[in-house]
């Protein structure tokens with residue numbers, strides 16, 4: 001294995017973002033392959049007994065076992081770290097493996113965590129159900145309200161946990177304010193940046209400590225594999241994350257890592273185009289639906305904040321119809337091109353009804369509190385021709401009398 005320029009931080013840190021996304025992290029074998037090699041190997045062998053001894057002792061670099069490190073996975077980790085501007089990154093088996101690892105690797109019984117009320121259903125499950133089972137106290141707040149973060153801090157607060165934009169309410173969290181507040185109180189911020197990706201928003205530039213991803217979404221970008229990642233400082237990764245990950249094993253498969261490496265090469269192009277299409281479609285639909293929730297449109301109450309911290313607002317937005325679940329389901333059933341699917345980040349346009357799918361497990365009361373109404377629909381805008389998408393949406397809106 002030969003380290004290419006892509007593994008040399010002295011060189012790669014001078015590269016601009018799109019170059020990092022294509023070449024960052026590349027590691028070439030003696031074959032000189034241009035596309036990253038796929039190392040489907042759980043174990044590794046050694047020329048002599050001293051070699052593994054040195055590697056296990058941390059005195060020499062090199063592979064030992066794929067739960068600890070794998071060359072293809074390491075390429076992905078280096079590429080995501082470079083794109084994020086993070087010292088280090090570790091890939092995880094899924095977005096939820098990333099969130100669970102990022103939280104549990106640093107929390108203990110007796111600690112307190114403040115979490116955003118509006119969040120992906122499984123992220124809410126972690127804070128509502130898993131953390132309390134292990135004696136971790138939780139406060140769930142309206143994360144749009146800066147004063148609420150301040151008011152929730154206790155002596156034992158260890159972590160602030162939120163996503164921005166939030167799934168599916170599109171709430172925006174003031175990254176600069178919340179990260180600075182956390183710093184002042186010695187609290188670690190964990191930001192779920194799945195909706196934005198490092199192309200559109202880099203929370204570490206605002207002072208975030210840990211940035212976690214579902215790479216299943218925009219990073220893969222074509223709906224193929226589950227993957228996740230956690231970015232942080234060397235200190236956090238080495239002292240907190242790695243002891244947890246290496247012994248509990250939420251590792252990403254090398255095959256899935258390879259697919260995401262290929263996805264990252266086109267992320268910049270895809271997300272900019274999909275973000276543009278999302279703004280156009282949102283604008284077109286705005287007058288015909290009861291409520292449009294798109295941070296890229298001036299009608300969003302946090303539009304200015306979104307533009308301050310994001311380069312564009314991403315391919316996903318939500319909207320509401322007045323007729324509740326029956327009208328929302330009828331609208332989905334009237335679509336001809338756009339798929340009914342609860343996935344996001346795909347190159348295909350997908351629409352779902354969060355209350356009966358992604359946020360079903362949250363329960364009706366918590367759904368209402370976080371603003372996931374019965375009439376809410378969430379659209380992931382794909383790479384199809386926007387005229388075809390507009391026609392499909394127009395037809396579905398007409399079919400339900402809008």
Ligand SMILES: *Cc1c(COP(=O)(O)O)cnc(C)c1O
Pocket residue numbers: 094095096097099120122123163167192194195213214215216217226227228344
């Ligand atoms: C999808 C998603 C997750 C979970 O990711 P998986 O890869 O499905 O495990 C976490 N957070 C957000 C914001 C998501 O959209």
